[in-house]
Amino acid sequence: MISIIDSARSSDQMFGVQSMEIKTMLKLSADDINLHATASHKEDVIRQLAERMVASGLVDPAYEQGMLDREQQTSTYLGNGIAIPHGTTDTRGLVRRTGIKVLRFPEGIAWGDDCDTGKPQTAYTVIGIAAQSDEHLDILRQLTHVIGDESLARQLHTTGDVATVGNLLSGKLGSEPASGDFLFAKAQVRLRSEASSFMEAVGIAAAILWQKKALTQAELSTLPSIPPFHLGKGVWVSTLKTAADNGGAAVIQPNTPLPLSGESLAMLIVIATRSDHHRPLLDKLAELAMASRLNELAGASRAADVVRLLSASELAGQQVVCRLPMPHGLHARPAANLARLAKNYNTQIWVENLDGHGSEVSAQSVTKLISLGAGLGDRLRFTIDGPEADKALAEICAAVSGGLGDPVIHLPDRVSDEGASESIPLKPLTPGEILKGLPGAPGVAIGSAHVMKETVFNFERHQGPAAQELERLKQAIDQVSTTLKGKLARTTNTDLAQIVAMHLELVADPEIQQDAEQHIRAGDSAEWGWQQSFEALARSQEQSTELLLAERAIDIRDVGNQVLGELTGQNAKRSVDEAHVLVCEEITPTEISECDPSTVKAIVSAAGGVTSHAAILARSLGIPLLVACGPRVLTIVEGTLLIVNCEARTVTVGPDEATLAHARAVIAEEQRLNEQAHASRLEPAVTTDGHRMEVMANLTAAKAVDAAVDIGCEGVGLFRSEFIYMAHTQEPSIEVQQAEYASVMDRLGPDRPLIVRTLDVGGDKPLTYMPMDEEENPFLGIRGVRLSLRYPETLKRQLHALLRAADGRLLRIMFPMVTDLNEWREIRAIYREVATDYPGARIELGIMIEVPSAALMAEAFAPELDFFSVGTNDLTQYTLAIDRGHPVLSRQADAISPAVLKLIEMTVQAAHRHGIWVGVCGELASDPLGATILTGMGVRELSMSARAIPRIKARLRSLSLVDARSLAARALKAESSEAVRELLVPSDRTVAHEHA
Numbered sequence: 002m003i004s005i006i007d008s009a010r011s012s013d014q015m016f017g018v019q020s021m022e023i024k025t026m027l028k029l030s031a032d033d034i035n036l037h038a039t040a041s042h043k044e045d046v047i048r049q050l051a052e053r054m055v056a057s058g059l060v061d062p063a064y065e066q067g068m069l070d071r072e073q074q075t076s077t078y079l080g081n082g083i084a085i086p087h088g089t090t091d092t093r094g095l096v097r098r099t100g101i102k103v104l105r106f107p108e109g110i111a112w113g114d115d116c117d118t119g120k121p122q123t124a125y126t127v128i129g130i131a132a133q134s135d136e137h138l139d140i141l142r143q144l145t146h147v148i149g150d151e152s153l154a155r156q157l158h159t160t161g162d163v164a165t166v167g168n169l170l171s172g173k174l175g176s177e178p179a180s181g182d183f184l185f186a187k188a189q190v191r192l193r194s195e196a197s198s199f200m201e202a203v204g205i206a207a208a209i210l211w212q213k214k215a216l217t218q219a220e221l222s223t224l225p226s227i228p229p230f231h232l233g234k235g236v237w238v239s240t241l242k243t244a245a246d247n248g249g250a251a252v253i254q255p256n257t258p259l260p261l262s263g264e265s266l267a268m269l270i271v272i273a274t275r276s277d278h279h280r281p282l283l284d285k286l287a288e289l290a291m292a293s294r295l296n297e298l299a300g301a302s303r304a305a306d307v308v309r310l311l312s313a314s315e316l317a318g319q320q321v322v323c324r325l326p327m328p329h330g331l332h333a334r335p336a337a338n339l340a341r342l343a344k345n346y347n348t349q350i351w352v353e354n355l356d357g358h359g360s361e362v363s364a365q366s367v368t369k370l371i372s373l374g375a376g377l378g379d380r381l382r383f384t385i386d387g388p389e390a391d392k393a394l395a396e397i398c399a400a401v402s403g404g405l406g407d408p409v410i411h412l413p414d415r416v417s418d419e420g421a422s423e424s425i426p427l428k429p430l431t432p433g434e435i436l437k438g439l440p441g442a443p444g445v446a447i448g449s450a451h452v453m454k455e456t457v458f459n460f461e462r463h464q465g466p467a468a469q470e471l472e473r474l475k476q477a478i479d480q481v482s483t484t485l486k487g488k489l490a491r492t493t494n495t496d497l498a499q500i501v502a503m504h505l506e507l508v509a510d511p512e513i514q515q516d517a518e519q520h521i522r523a524g525d526s527a528e529w530g531w532q533q534s535f536e537a538l539a540r541s542q543e544q545s546t547e548l549l550l551a552e553r554a555i556d557i558r559d560v561g562n563q564v565l566g567e568l569t570g571q572n573a574k575r576s577v578d579e580a581h582v583l584v585c586e587e588i589t590p591t592e593i594s595e596c597d598p599s600t601v602k603a604i605v606s607a608a609g610g611v612t613s614h615a616a617i618l619a620r621s622l623g624i625p626l627l628v629a630c631g632p633r634v635l636t637i638v639e640g641t642l643l644i645v646n647c648e649a650r651t652v653t654v655g656p657d658e659a660t661l662a663h664a665r666a667v668i669a670e671e672q673r674l675n676e677q678a679h680a681s682r683l684e685p686a687v688t689t690d691g692h693r694m695e696v697m698a699n700l701t702a703a704k705a706v707d708a709a710v711d712i713g714c715e716g717v718g719l720f721r722s723e724f725i726y727m728a729h730t731q732e733p734s735i736e737v738q739q740a741e742y743a744s745v746m747d748r749l750g751p752d753r754p755l756i757v758r759t760l761d762v763g764g765d766k767p768l769t770y771m772p773m774d775e776e777e778n779p780f781l782g783i784r785g786v787r788l789s790l791r792y793p794e795t796l797k798r799q800l801h802a803l804l805r806a807a808d809g810r811l812l813r814i815m816f817p818m819v820t821d822l823n824e825w826r827e828i829r830a831i832y833r834e835v836a837t838d839y840p841g842a843r844i845e846l847g848i849m850i851e852v853p854s855a856a857l858m859a860e861a862f863a864p865e866l867d868f869f870s871v872g873t874n875d876l877t878q879y880t881l882a883i884d885r886g887h888p889v890l891s892r893q894a895d896a897i898s899p900a901v902l903k904l905i906e907m908t909v910q911a912a913h914r915h916g917i918w919v920g921v922c923g924e925l926a927s928d929p930l931g932a933t934i935l936t937g938m939g940v941r942e943l944s945m946s947a948r949a950i951p952r953i954k955a956r957l958r959s960l961s962l963v964d965a966r967s968l969a970a971r972a973l974k975a976e977s978s979e980a981v982r983e984l985l986v987p988s989d990r991t992v993a994h995e996h997a
Contacts, residue, residue, distance in 0.1 A: 029101070029103075029167045029170070031163050032057075033053075033057075033100070033101065033102055033103060034102075034103040034105075034163045034166050034167065035103070035104050035105065036105045036160075036161065036163065036166070037105070037107065038104040038105060038106050038127075039106070039108075040104075040106065040110055042110070042111070043072065043084075043086075043110055043111065043112050043113070043124070044069060044072075046086070046104060046106075046110055046124075046127050047065065047068045047069055047072065047086050047129070048065060049104060050068070050086060050102050050104060050127065050129030051064060051065030051068055051129070052065075053102045053129070054100070054102055054129060054131050057100065057102075058097055058098070059096065059097060059098055059099075059100045059102075059131040060088075060095050060096050060097060060131045061095040061097070063092070063095050064088050064092055064095040064096065064131065066092075067088030067089045067091070067092030067095065068086050068087060068088050068129070070088075070089050070092075071086065071087060071088060071089045071334075072086060074089070074334065074406075075333065075334040075337055075338075075406070076112065076113050076122070076337075077333055078112040078113065078122045078124060079333065079367060079368055079371070080367065080368055081154035082109070082123060082124055082125040082126060082154055082158055083124065083125075083126050083127075083128065083154060083157070084112050084124040084126075084127045084128070085127075085128045085129075085130055085333060086127065086128075086129050086130070087129065087130035087131070087132065087333075088131070090328070090329050090407070093132075096131045096132060098131075099131060099132045100131050101128055101129060101130050101131070101170075102128070102129040103126065103127070103128050103129075103166060103170070104126075104127045104129070105125060105126050105127075105158065105166070106124065106125055106126075106127070107125070107158075109123040109124065109125050110123065110124050110125075110127070111123060112124040125157075125158040126154075126157050126158055126166075128170070153169060156169060157169045157170075182247050182248070182278070183247065183248040183249060183250075183275070183278035183279055183282075184213050184215055184247050184248070184249035184250075185249060185250045185282065185308065185311065185312060186308060187304040187305055187307075187308055188209075188304075189209050189210075189213065189249065189250060189251045189252065190251075190252045190254075190304035190307045190308065191205055191209070191251075191252070191253050191254065192254045192301065192302065192303070192304060192307070193254060193255075193256045193459075193461060194253050194254060194255050194256060195255075195256055196253060196255045196256075196259070197255075197259070198259060199229075199259060199261050199266060199269070200225055202253040202255060202259070202266070202269045203224055203225045203239065203253075203269065203271065204225065205251075205253050206224075206239075206251035206252075206253050206269060206271035207220075207221050207224045207225075207251075207271070208221075209251040210243075210245075210249050210250075210251050210271065210273050213247060213249050214245050214246045214247050215243060215245050215246075215247045215248055215249030215273040215275075216241075216243055216245050216273055217243065217244050217245050220241060220243055220244070220245070220273075223241070224239070224241055224271065227239055227240075227241055229261075229269065231261075231262070231264055232286060232290055232295065233290055233295050234267070234295035234296050234299055235258055235264070235265045235266060235267030235268060235295075235299050236267065236268045236270065236286075236295045236298060236299050237261065237266055237268070237269050237270070238269075238270045238271075238272065238286065239269065239270070239271045239272070240271075240272045240273075240274055240279075241271075241272070241273050241274070242273075242274050242275070243273040243274065243275055245273065245275070247273075247275065248272075248273050248274050248275035248276070248278050248279050249272075249273050250270060250271065250272045250273070250279070250282055250311075251270075251271045252268065252269070252270050252271075252307055252311075253268070253269045253271075254267065254268045254269075254299070254301070254307075255267070255269075267299040267300075268298065268299045270286070270311075281312070282311055282312065285310070285311050285312065286311070289310065294310070297310065298310050298311075302457070302459075303356075305355075305356060309353075309355070318384045318385050318386025318387070318390060319384070319385055319386070319390040319391070319394060320382055320383065320384045320385075321382070321383050321394045321397075321398055322355065322380050322381070322382045322383075323380070323381050323383070323397070323398050323401040323402065324378055324379070324380050324381075325375055325376065325377060325378065325379050325380075325381065325401065326377070326401075326402060326404060327377060327404050327405065327407040328377050328407075328540075329376075329377070329407060330374075330375055330376035330377055330379070331370060331371065331373060331374075331375040331376075331379075331381075331405075332371070333367070333371060334405075334406055334407065335404065335405030335406055335407050336367050336370040336371050336405075337367050338400070338405045338406045339364060339370060339397070339400065339401070339405055340364065340365055340366060340367045340370060342396065342397060342400055343363075343364035343365045343393075343397070344365050346385075346387075346389050346393045347387075347389070348385060348386065348387035348389060348390075348393070349363065349365075349385075349386075350363070350364035350365065350383060350384070350385050350393065350397075351363065351364065351383070351384040351385075352364045352370065352373070352381050352382065352383050352384075353373075353381070353382045353384075354373040354374065354375045354379055354380070354381060355379070355380040355381070355382055356375070356378075356379040356380055361384070364383065364397075377540075381401065383397055383398075428633065428636075429633075429636040429638075430633055430634070430636050430637055430654045431654070431655070432654060432655025432656075432657075433653075433654070433655060433656070433657065434653075434654045434655075435651050435652070435653050435654070436630045436631065436633065436634055436651065436652050436654070437630070437650055437651060438605070438606075438627040438628055438629050438630035438631075438634075438650055438651070438652065439610075439627070439628050439629045439650060440626075440627065440628075440647040440648070440650055441604075441606075441609060441610075441613070441615070441616035441619055441620075441626035441627065441628040441647070442616060442619035442620040442622075442623075442624060442625055442626035442647065443620070443625065443647050443648060444603065444623070444624070444625030444645075444647050444648075444671075445625065445644070445645065445646045445647070445648065445664060445667050445668050445671065446582060446602040446603035446625050446644075446645045446668070447582075447602065447642070447643070447644050447645075447661065447664055447665065447668065448580055448581050448582040448602040448603065448642075448643060448645075449579070449580075449581050449582065449640050449641065449642055449643070450581065450582050450584050450637045450638070450639060450640060450641045450642075450643050451577050451581040451582065451583055451584065451639065452584045452585070452635070452637060452638075452639050453583055453584065453585040453588075453592075455586060456562070456566070456571060458528070458532075458562070458565050458566070458569050458571060459569060459571070460526060460528035460529065460568070460569050461526055461528075461529075462525055462526060462529045463524060463525065463526060463529075464526035464527070464528075465526075467521050467522050467524070470521045470525075470526055470527040470530070471518060471521055471522075471527070473527045473568060474514075474517060474518070474521065474527040474530070474531060474564075474568070476567075477527070477531075477564045477567035477568045478508060478509075478514070478564055480567050481508050481560070481563045481564050481567055482505065482508055482509065484563075485501055485504055485505050485508065486505065488501050488594070489501045489502060489505070489728065493702075493704055493705045493707075493708045494618075494621055494622070494705070497594055497618055497621065498701050498702050498705070498724060499701045499721065499724050499727070500556075500590050500594075500614045500617070500618065501594075502724060502727040502728045503556065503614075503727055504556065504559070504560050504590070504591075505727075505728070506727060507556065507557060507560040508560050508563075508564065512538075513531075513534050513535055513538060513561075514534075516530075516533070516534035516537065517530040517531045517533070517534040517535075518530065520533050520534065527568055528565060528568045528569060531561065531564055531565060531568065532561065532565060534561075535557055535558065535560070535561030535564075536558075536561070538557050539554040539555075539557040539558050539561070540554070555587060555589055555590075555609075555613065555614075555615070556589075556590060556614055558589070559589035559590055559591050559592075562589075563591060577600060578600065579600065580599075580600050580602055581600065581601065581602065582601075582602055582603045582604070582605060582643045582645055583596070583601050583603070583604045583605070584604075584605050584606075584634060584635070584637050584643075585604070585605075585606050585607070586606065586607050586608060586635065587606050587607065587608040587609045587615075587628075588604055588606055588609065588615050588626075589615060590613075590614040590615050590618055592615075593615045593618045593619055593622070593624070593626075594618055596622065596624060598622055598623055598624050601624055602624075602625070602645075603624065603625040603626070603627070603643075603645035603647075604619065604624060604625070604626045604627070605626075605627045605630055605634055605643070605645055605652050606626075606627070606628050606629075606630065606634070607629075607630055607631055607632050607634050607635050608628070608629060609626075609628030609629055610628060610629070613628070616628065620946065620948075621946055621948060623948055625645050625647045626647065627645055627647055627650065627651075627652055630652060634652065637654060641654060641655055642655055642656065642661075643655075643656075644656050644660065644661070644664045646664070646667075674952065674955070675951070675952065677955065678951035678952045678954070678955035679951050681951075681954070681955060681958075682712055682713035682950065682951040682954065683713050684954070684958070685715070685954075686953070686954040686957040686958060687957075687958060688936070688957060688958065688960060688961050688962045688965070689958070689959070689960065689961045690961040690962050690963060691962075692936070692962040694936055694941070694942070694943060694957050695715050695716065695718075695920075695941060695942040695943070696713070696714065696715055696942075696943055696944075696945075696950055696953055696954050696957070697714055697715055697716045697717055697718030697719075697754075697756075697920070697922075697942055697943065697944035697945075698714035698716075698717055698718065698944065698945065698946070698947045698950065699717075699718065699719040699721070699922055699944050699945060699946060699947075700717050700719070700720055700721070700745075700947070701720070701721045701724035702724060702741075703741050703744035703745045703748060705947070706744075706745055706748035706749060707748060708947065709947040709950075710748070710749070710753070712947050712948070712950055712951060713950045713951055713954060714753070714947060714950055715753060716749065716753040716754040716755065716756075717745065717749065717753070717754070717755045717756060717944070718756050718870070718920055718922050718942055718943070718944020718945075719756060719758055719870070719922040719944050720742075720745060720755060720756065720757045720758065721758060721761070722738075722742075722757055722758060722759060722760055722761075722799065723760050723761050723762050725737070725738055725741050726760060726762065727762075731770050732770055732771075732795060732798075735798050735801050735802045735805070736802075738798070738799060738802035738803075738806075739801075739802040739803075739805045739806045740806075741806075742757065742802060742803055742806035742807075743805075743806040743808070746806060746807065746810055746812070751810070754811065754813060755812060755813065756813040756814070756815055756847070756870065756920075756944075757803060757812070757813070757814055757815070758815050758816075758817055758849065759786075759789060759796065759799060759800075759814065759815070759816050759817065760788070760789060760795065760796070760799060761784070761785050761817040761818065762784065762788060771788070771792060771795070784817075784818055785816075785817035785818025785819070785849075785851075786816050786817060786818055786819050786824055786825075786828055787818065787824070789816075789828065790824070790827055790828070793831055796828075796831055797831060797834070797835050800814075800831070800832055800835040800836075801835055801838070804835065804836065804838075804839040804842050804844065805839075807842060807843070807844065809841050809842070809843060810843065811843045811844075811845070812842075812843065812844055812845075813844070813845045813846075813847060813867070813868065814832075814844060814845070814846055814847070815846070815847040815848060815849055815868075815870050816828050816846075816847075816848050816849065817849045817851065817872070818849065818851055818852065818875075819848040819849065819855055819862075820852050820854045820855060821854060821858065822858065822861055822862065825848060825862065825865065826865075829846070829865070832846065845867035845868060846866060846867055847866050847867055847868035847869055847870055848862060848866060848869065848870075849869075849870050849871070849872045849922075850869050850870070850871045850872065850876060850904075850905075850908050851871075851872040851875040851876050851879070852875070852876065852879050853876070853879055853880050853904060855908075856876070856904035856905070856907055856908050857904070857907070859907055859908040859911035859912065860911040860914070862911075863911045863912055863914070863915035863917055864915050866917060867917055868912075868917050868918050868919065868920065869908055869912055869917065869918075869919045869920070870919070870920045870921070870922050870944075871905055871908060871919065871920070871921045871922070871923065871940075872922060872923050873896040873901065873905075873921060873923025873924060873925040873926070873931075874896070874923045874924055875923075876896075876901060876904065876905075876923070877895070877896040877898065877901050877923075877925075880898070880900050880901050880904060881898060881900065881901070895978035895982075896923060896924060896925040896928070896931065897925065897928065897930065897931055897934070897972070897978050897981045897982065898977070898978045898981070899972065899973060899974075899975050899976065899977070899978075899980075899981060901925075902934065902938070902969075902972055902973055902981070903973060905919075905921070905935070905938060905940070906938050906969075906973060909938050909939045909940060910939075913939060918941040918942070919939070919940050919941060919942075920940065920941060920942035920943070920944060921935055921940050921942070921943055921944070922944040922945075924945075926943040926944060926945045926953070927943075927945035927946055927949035927953060929952065929953065929956045930981075930982065932953050932956060932957065933956065933957075933960060933965050933968055933969075934965070934968055934969045934972050934981075935969075936957060936962065936965045936969075937962070937964075937965030937966040937967070937968055937969030937970070938969045968984060971984050972984055
């Protein structure tokens with residue numbers, strides 16, 4: 002049995018946690034290697050490999066087609082007679098376990114023509130790869146030493162010994178250092194060592210060097226007696242001339258600085274010299290000292306950084322750093338595309354993996370690029386010296402950002418001292434510059450920038466005994482759960498309550514905990530195991546094709562980091578007393594929930610989405626939020642004056658006095674209107690010609706009713722009952738539900754109506770105790786009434802709770818995501834079965850109009866209902882086929898689109914013909930222009946976030962129904978959302994101009 006073992010990169014490198022080595026082992030038996038294969042063409046070769054993989058239990062039979070598809074996409078020929086066929090990225094799920102199969106063809110197999118030179122390529126050794134996750138990168142990296150060495154490749158193609166083939170592929174042949182080499186690599190660096198004295202640190206270094214044959218047995222006892230030299234800034238150097246086979250260096254960084262000769266020892270570098278091969282390392286140390294960079298060396302958090310600082314050459318030329326956004330890293334196909342691009346330039350292009358071993362390779366060589374072992378999130382630094390540098394760097398950055406032919410995902414934040422590296426050179430923002438973003442929450446604000454730095458969590462991979470680590474994890478999870486439950490109990494903010502309830506579900510998720518516990522039982526620390534578990538889930542979420550779901554990855558990291566903070570003691574809250582504009586990479590729901598609107602005037606983020614939970618909270622807190630401003634926003638200097646205008650979708654850096662004066666006038670006018678609206682918030686919304694509109698609140702909990710009534714709501718137009726379910730780890734009893742619904746009705750009193758939406762989960766709101774099959778697109782799958790029909794007993798229990806809570810009082814119940822009459826009639830039959838137990842019940846039934854089919858069939862629905870409620874958020878998404886979280890298209894997902902308005906008009910007309918009424922409970926109801934148009938169309942009730950109620954009521958009191966109808970008629974004839982937004986009534990034009 003031959004083993005191929007390599008130190009594989011792991012997610013700690015991606016997120017900047019202390020670097021640790023993971024061993025990936027591939028076992029090759031004689032059955033895995035055939036030295037005398039025959040085939041008629043390369044497709045036949047691939048089929049043979051697939052058959053052998055299936056027979057060995059490596060893959061499912063369908064993996065063969067993935068291998069053939071990959072060959073159609075990009076040739077897997079790497080050079081020197083070696084090809085590496087493997088499946089496409091979407092066939093990874095067909096891999097049962099990682100492994101390889103080797104076929105050797107003495108006569109060679111034609112493998113197509115070189116795409117650059119047109120010369121024929123012949124493969125003699127073909128290595129079929131079946132790899133899960135990113136393991137293929139490690140396999141490829143192991144193979145590059147033989148691919149790039151003609152003599153080793155020739156031996157691979159001609160040897161008659163199976164064991165020799167295995168040793169060549171594993172690197173056991175041809176990769177051993179020659180006697181007299183100077184050895185220095187990541188394995189010889191120990192960061193945050195538990196050494197408690199100089200003698201212990203020297204002992205650890207000596208053991209490392211002895212293992213590398215860089216010290217003799219006798220020198221092990223001599224080394225501690227050699228006095229070290231203090232280079233400065235806590236960096237000490239000890240040297241010894243060795244009689245061992247090799248020279249080498251070892252670096253020890255104590256967890257806390259140690260006292261030594263009246264100074265502090267922050268890092269010990271022990272060098273065993275043989276000949277003069279150690280001189281480059283000493284030269285690098287001298288360079289670092291002269292450049293005042295010893296602090297950087299002593300404080301390094303990753304072994305790769307230490308190796309790079311002490312050994313990497315300083316390349317001349319222009320440089321740029323790009324992060325890889327491809328889930329499967331720099332494997333053969335993107336490497337080939339990058340090399341092809343680099344060959345377009347008549348100058349040498351060097352590339353380094355800053356999260357790998359650090360040595361530079363030529364960007365024109367496919368095998369050298371693969372040898373970097375670069376994975377998702379790794380930073381590649383390109384260096385070019387020549388007249389074409391600007392153009393080449395720009396093209397390379399664009400190509401890397403685009404995935405080099407592979408799919409890309411949104412990159413998570415890097416948790417490292419170096420911050421987020423960008424894919425293009427970042428030119429600092431200068432006074433007067435304006436950046437564009439997306440409006441996460443409305444408003445205009447002025448303030449000095451406070452740039453929020455990301456937390457770097459410090460921990461070891463290995464710590465105490467497993468039992469101790471499991472208990473630490475349990476206590477941290479319990480503490481976060483307790484904190485979240487306390488926040489849930491205290492808040493009256495319904496949006497925050499819903500998000501906190503979801504976070505409670507996440508922190509209690511059994512799969513995350515089980516995965517973390519598996520890591521801990523395998524010897525990892527609680528911090529390491531927990532981070533590996535929640536990051537795996539977050540990365541999986543980010544790769545969702547449904548961007549609204551992908552945006553929820555930040556919620557997973559938010560909760561995960563709260564537990565991590567408890568484990569490391571780094572959960573301290575940030576506090577800035579002065580008024581400011583918060584600038585950050587991306588804000589989490591927890592961070593925004595802790596913002597004080599009196600000091601945080603606005604938030605500006607480089608990333609983020611308009612439908613994220615952070616955006617929802619910002620709107621409910623009244624904090625202007627501008628998201629997706631791009632990485633340059635992070636170059637804003639602390640204290641720089643900013644104007645954030647979410648209506649105009651801009652942030653202005655260092656504005657001049659004229660711009661400031663204009664912004665102040667807009668803010669003053671907004672404040673005047675808000676104060677005026679608040680003063681009259683309890684007055685009814687009656688137009689100037691006497692038409693009354695009902696203005697209601699969207700709520701999720703009974704405890705929020707009092708505040709909503711105080712701010713002017715006339716009832717609850719949408720009570721999101723799923724909140725009750727999300728707040729429990731198992732289905733709440735009828736009694737628990739009844740108590741909540743009764744409390745809402747009691748607080749509202751007899752004159753304010755209540756509309757309860759039945760359980761609406763699925764999509765981005767799953768419940769752990771209501772299992773749902775994994776769906777490629779959950780928003781087009783089992784959700785709303787479809788889920789209720791799957792769990793009819795759950796619906797019956799909810800209806801019992803509602804009818805008991807009503808106790809003869811008027812209650813309106815509406816059902817979500819109804820698409821056709823058959824669904825509605827099945828739901829109605831369930832309701833009627835329950836209602837027989839409550840003969841005195843006063844219940845009105847309605848459905849939500851959230852999909853175009855329901856609006857188009859409104860005429861058929863209306864005779865069987867008491868009301869319609871239009872959910873404009875989903876109706877917009879389904880009508881325009883635009884995900885509201887899409888980073889580009891979300892700008893077009895405007896509910897005021899004429900297409901959406903016409904569906905609402907169709908619904909209203911059908912309702913009026915059959916004597917029922919229509920309400921709207923989506924975001925369009927809280928849009929002043931939208932509320933005006935809806936009023937003119939004949940909508941009777943508008944339900945919205947409680948915070949929006951005073952301004953909407955004031956708006957409706959300022960206009961006549963005649964004007965509203967005229968505006969609605971013109972809006973329905975408009976050609977686009979932009980055209981509708983230009984259709985303002987005369988009194989609006991001054992304010993609109995100022996906002997623009």
